[in-house]
Amino acid sequence: MSAPPAPPRVSLACLPTPIVKLERLSARFGVEVFVKRDDLTGLLETGNKVRKLEFLVGEALAQGADTLITCGTLQSNCCRAVAAVAARLGLRSILALRGDRPQSYDGNLLLGKLLGAEAVYCTPEEFGQIEGVFARLTDEVRRRGGRPYVIPESGATELGALGYLECAHEISQQVRQGAPAFDTLVITAFSGGSQAGLLMGKQLAGLSAEIVGIPIARPAGDVQRYVETTIRTAAARFGLRVEPPKTIHLLDGYQGLGRGTIRKEELATVVQLAREEGILLDPVYTGKAFLGFLDHLARDSKQFGSRVCFIHTGGVFSLFPFRDSLSRLLDGDPLVES
Ligand SMILES: Cc1ncc(COP(=O)(O)O)c(C=O)c1O
Structure with missing residues (x-):
């Protein structure tokens, strides 16, 4: 039986997105920490x-x-x-x-x-x-x-997940061109669709990195099931030789209060990365995930191997509606001169 035709794709994103090393964070944890700047896929179209x-x-x-x-x-x-x-x-x-x-x-x-x-x-x-x-x-x-x-x-469909299958190919190409061969790629998970795409791409692009998702709203069990189903559905619909891995790595416990309400530690993570590395996270998705990522690095800095890359999936515009809480946090911060 012949393979189904490749799904149509329209070129919209500014690709490939850069991979940058976080120098101070790397020095602090004694491992090389990188960010893939998918927050730079476009100005208005930015993010995953x-x-x-x-x-x-x-x-x-x-x-x-x-x-x-x-x-x-x-x-x-x-x-x-x-x-x-x-x-x-x-x-x-x-x-x-x-x-x-x-x-x-x-x-x-x-x-x-x-x-x-x-x-x-x-x-x-x-x-x-x-x-x-x-x-x-x-x-x-x-x-x-x-x-x-x-x-x-x-x-969040198997068709949408192909975007991150292609991202895995892009990373694999960047590694061939001199980017570090990461031990782990970490990504924020809402539905888990982006993680599912990366996991398919890992199998097809021959990436050796483990793929770790951090659920920021839904229970980890729901994300895991969604990832598995998406991979199976994509395999059947597009004729891909992929299957759900035995273990889907998820760092659980960083959902906080869901997507509507932000906790101080999540906002504080946004402020910390902005000051330490000049990179803006968003409070609703990537800020929560990065909090989980830092928390795990602090517990065992080698758990992601010696080279780990956080895929920054964007979301910066949702920072502004939190201006009141952010202003309070900044005013109470000794680093800010009054
Ligand atoms: C900024 C940002 N990061 C990550 C995600 C998670 O994407 P996914 O639903 O593919 O897990 C979303 C989606 O809502 C998002 O807006």
Whole structure:
């Protein structure tokens, strides 16, 4: 039986993203710590989502879609990235958002609106039945003569995961060109789709690095199941010779209070990395994951081997809605002159 045709891909991200060494952190822990700057995949398209969107929007365009519909929280990175890509390609975008319309727009929502996305605000109950919301929105688009394409929350499908399969190929190429052969790659996990992509890419690109995910919202068991299912589904749908590994490495316990509420230690991690290395994390995703990463390095600095790379999946715009808590933290900080 012949292999299914390669899924269409549209080039959207600025690739390859650089890999940089964190000098002071490396000296502190006595291991080489690197960051792969997927926060630099674009200005408005920045972060991990645009890698997924290269495939999802590739399929949308192949189907003749003219309207992208997706969903997320008010500060969803995925929604902002979809709005940015839609604007770039001359498509419409509709964002189904969990929450009420705020008095003024901020962070990712401000950018989504600025980019021309239509926002539809959903109650938690409506958002819990998101398939119903998608059905209503797609019907409306069709009634107006449009052609909708739905992107599930976080671009979390086996097609979206191919973005990180390609990222593994990119890393493997960077290693061939002189980047260090990492013992471990660490990535933030919400759905686990990006981790699933890396795990598939590890098998196909012959990467030796262990892939470690840090769940920042969902229970580790849910992330693990999602990773396994995504790899199996992708293998079947795209004819890939990949299978879920026996062990899916997840560092559990850093979900904190979920995606809406941020704890002081998570914000403090954002401040610490900004000052120590000049790199901005976001408080909702990468800040939490980096807290978990540092925590594990502090317990046993060799547990990730001698060369470890944290994949920075972006999200910087959601820093701004936390300006009040951040200002309080900065004002109480002895490093800040009054
Ligand atoms: C900044 C950032 N990092 C990481 C993730 C996690 O992506 P995934 O759903 O593929 O695990 C997300 C997704 O919501 C994100 O916005």
